[in-house]
Amino acid sequence: MTKLISALIIVVVIFAGWKFFLYWEKVKNEEEAQKKQVIAAAVQPESLPGLPPQYESGLRAAQQESNAAFRKWLKTYDKVLEDPRKAWIQLDFCVAIAREDPSEARRVFAEVKARVPPSSPVWPRVKELEKSYE
Numbered sequence: 001m002t003k004l005i006s007a008l009i010i011v012v013v014i015f016a017g018w019k020f021f022l023y024w025e026k027v028k029n030e031e032e033a034q035k036k037q038v039i040a041a042a043v044q045p046e047s048l049p050g051l052p053p054q055y056e057s058g059l060r061a062a063q064q065e066s067n068a069a070f071r072k073w074l075k076t077y078d079k080v081l082e083d084p085r086k087a088w089i090q091l092d093f094c095v096a097i098a099r100e101d102p103s104e105a106r107r108v109f110a111e112v113k114a115r116v117p118p119s120s121p122v123w124p125r126v127k128e129l130e131k132s133y134e
Contacts, residue, residue: 043121045092050085059089067097087112087122091129098132109133 051059055077062073070093081089090112094105109129116122 045085045088048085048088048121050082051089052080055080063092063096067100070096083115084120084122087116087120088125091122091125094129094133106133 046056058077059073062069074089074093078086090108094109094112098105109126110133112122113126113130116126
């Protein structure tokens with residue numbers, strides 16, 4: 001009988017240790033995700049690579065002018081843009097056109113989400129906007 005109780009105690013201790021290990025991993029992963037979000041929140045779009053400097057002023061002018069000008073600028077310079085800056089600009093476009101053309105905003109968002117990996121500095125912004133566009 002004592003051997004059975006000893007074996008039961010050992011099994012309970014191992015099970016409790018396993019549960020504690022799983023909890024510890026969960027907490028550690030949450031902390032890492034939170035750190036990544038803080039780092040990503042500090043990302044300045046102008047500092048992201050992917051947009052040649054000579055096109056920066058044209059982008060700002062198109063964004064300030066109208067959504068149609070912004071759309072035209074995106075179509076014109078689509079081949080010049082590279083991620084992660086391209087994804088950021090397209091997310092800005094989604095936010096800008098969300099009220100006037102929600103289906104287009106959802107389409108562009110889905111394209112960006114499919115293209116951007118979780119390791120990208122743009123990923124936290126994708127996750128932030130995900131609820132609005134899905």
